[in-house]
Amino acid sequence: MSSTIQTGTIETAVPGRLDRLPWSRFHYRVLLGLGTVWILDGLEVTMVGSVASRLTESGSGLHLNAGQIGLAAAIYVVGACVGALFFGHLTDRFGRKKLFMITLAVYIVATVLTAISFAPWWFYLARFFTGSGIGGEYAAINSAIDELIPARVRGRVDLLINGTYWLGAAGGAALAIVFLNKDLLPADVGWRLAFAVGAVLGLTIMLVRRHVPESPRWLFIHGDQDEAERIVGDIESDIIEQTGEQLDEVHESITVRQRKAIPFRTIAHTAFSLYPRRAVLGTALFVGQAFIYNGITFNLGTLFTTFFDVTSSFVPVFIIIYAVGNFLGPVLLGRLFDTIGRKQMITATYLGSALMTVPLAVLFLTDAVGPWGFLALVVATFFLASAGASAAYLTVSEVFPMETRAMAIAFFYALGTAIGGVTGPLLFGSLIGTGERSMVTVAFLIGAGVMAIGGIAEIFLGVRAEQASLENIARPLTAQETGGEAEAGGEDAGAAGPEARRRPEAGGGERDAQGHGRPQRIGQRLRLGPGTLLSQARMSGLDVSELSTDDDLLDKEVAAIAAALTDHGPLTRDELARRINARYWGPGRFAAALRTAMQRGAARRAGPRRYAAP
Missing domain, CATH: 1.10.10 (Arc Repressor Mutant, subunit A)
Structure with a gap:
């Protein structure tokens, strides 16, 4: 039997029903159960940065050097890339929920193995599988969240969730202060307990995650429309019970040809033949953020101990401040990605952080600032970079069709991270090992350059996805097959084409190249609120230029x-x-x-x- 067996052609309003839902307890449950993956990643990455200096000391049980710390960081990233690709394909094939339970289990086991490391090779191996679990999480979780969160707030919510990476980072650094205190714990025990905390947190998250449903969007495309309708109906009933008010009716539906599975060759063809510009954009954004982030974050502890004579036990204090600054970036700037727009904000954050890196590098080279001054410059730079990095995940999760979403996230995460995320830690680690400020300055300037390339790519290739339905940004592959005009495909068709496949039951109206409505008669009630007012005005065909x-x-x-x-x-x-x-x-x-x-x-x-x- 073919793996691409078709199960029928259906018409469904599930996407519109999900996008018009008011914010509710269900959405908080999604955030708590799924969004917490970034806390785990932040905990892992920063834990290595915090305990790196301890692991280089005699009596730690491993006694690694600075180069080996950089190698361990690179191995973690390689594992994340492999895990993202492997689990990403399985996520698109077998569903979001099955895989986000499996990937979390992989992470938990690998973290325990890290805590009991007895030799460098074991540590490297455990870090590889820890990374593979986290990489798989990115693919499964990003796709599930975007398919469950209403379009009007998807940008700010995604950035907020990605920003929680830095809550994990701050928490990991704070725990390291305790676990690295030799007055409390022996040198070869404290860092082990620090890693074990990740496993405990992972088990807690798994308990919450059991109550998050499968993505209804994935279900109706893969032949289970009844289950998709049941899940959405349960969510709607719960919201009506909470508020005592009826939900607005949905006047649009989408027609799709269901398939049990989509072959890998179709996924690859989609990314590089139908959406080549978006493929280049995703690569540029991921390479930029992965290089500068992984390079500096993995080696931040050794930067302070090598060039500013900061003790290893005090390094976590600096990392906590660094993490808080990174968290504030997407929190304070996130709403602007839904209002000002994706292209403007991604460009500003990438180019802005690149420009900020230049004075940072110059002042570091000339030894013109002490540890606190250097930290202030790093925090200011990464306040912007953190919002941009979060937007890279948001971008690739929005601009490709639903059937390929998890694999697209995995592919561009793996490609960008393999180029930037592996070379960054290796380059910074080796240059820090020389003890020469001039060599480390070169690494800073390279980081600024790759971030600038990401910003320039956004200027020319960025997609206006703010407050738009996922099906409007990139129509499902199965929807393309239901009409003749979709056969042409193409990147421009992918941006505008969804409306050709969506069947309004009431209202209607023409659309421009971005899928925005042209002026027509108002056909439904408008509600106030960021995103809601704007998106519903567009649905009704109003001129929204004054509401943006x-x-x-x-x-x-x-x-x-x-x-x-x-x-x-x-x-x-x-x-x-x-x-x-x-x-x-x-x-x-x-x-x-x-x-x-x-x-x-x-x-x-x-x-x-x-x-x-x-």
């Missing part, structure tokens, strides 16, 4: 709060949120708008958790 800035959206949210308080009198916080449909605004947005309303005098406190008009 975050300030405009915030003004409308504040106005909605003021109007509700004027019309209905004092309200509790929950009552106010229900009156203005704030659940559509995305996580944390209502609190920000309410705070701004009080600052502007549009609202005032009227008691504990009660608000009124001024």
Whole structure:
């Protein structure tokens, strides 16, 4: 029997139903169960950076040198690349949920093996399999999250989730302070316990992850429409029960030809024949962020101990500060990727971090700053770089068809990381080992160059994906086969073509090359909120050129709060949120708008958790 056996042609509204869902407990469960993979990766990478100096000391049980630390980091990255490719293909073939359980189990076992390392070769082997588990997680998790999160907040949520990598990094560094304290633990025991923490966290995540469903988008394409409908129906019922309100009807559907499996040759053809420009873009973004991030983060501890005489036990303090700065980048800048736009923000973060690296390298070369000054420059540089790096994962998870999403993430992660993520740690590690500032400066400048290439690629090849349905950004391969005009394929068709395959039950209207609506009669109710207002206006065919800035959206949210308080009198916080449909605004947005309303005098406190008009 062919592995590509077709099971029928169906018409489904599942994508539209998922994208119009208000933010709910279900979405928090997805974030908790799936998004925490980045915490694990941050824990692992930073743990090596934090304990690197200890592992080079006699009595550690391994006694590695700086070059071997860099080699271990490179082996971890190689494992991540191999794991991403291997598990990524299985994720597209067998489903998101099966694989994100398997990859987490691989990580847990390998982390335990790292903790009991007794020789360098064992340490290298354990790091390889730890990396393979994390690489597989990236492919399975990124695809699942993007297919479950509403389009209007997908950008900021993705960046926030990717940013939690640095929460793991900060946590790992903080734990290292305790575990590397020789007054508390022997030199050959503390670092082992530090790695073991990752396994404990992984087991906890697995318990939560069991309750996250399979992606309905994957299910309906792979022949299980009934299960997809059941999952979406359960989510909708739960939200209605929470809010007591009915959800808006969905007026668009998509027609697909179901398949049990998509062959690998089809996936490869999609990336390089239908979307060559996007393939180049994904490679450039991943090479840039992987080189500079893996090179510096893996070797940050040895940088401080070698050139600034910082003790190994104090290195984790610097890494915690470094990690917090990296976390703040995607948190504070993330919403701009949904409002200002992907192309503008990715370009700004990549080129901005490249420019910041130049004075960092010069001041390091001239020994003009001490350890704290150097740290401040690194934090400022990576505040921008961290948002850009998170956006690289967001980009490749959005711009390729659903059937190939996990494999696309895996491929570009592996390709970019193999080029930048392996050479970065090896280059920085070997040059730090020379003890010469001039040699390390060269590595910094190379890092700036590859980041700049990523920014330039975004200028010319970037895709406007903000607040658009995944099916509008890249139509499913199975949808391309259901109509004659799709046979032409092509990258431009992939950006605009989804609407040719989507069948509006009401409304309709023409679309431009980006899939945005041209002016027509309004066919549905608009809701206030970042993303929601803009995306629903586009769905209704409104001219959205005046609604595309975050300030405009915030003004409308504040106005909605003021109007509700004027019309209905004092309200509790929950009552106010229900009156203005704030659940559509995305996580944390209502609190920000309410705070701004009080600052502007549009609202005032009227008691504990009660608000009124001024």
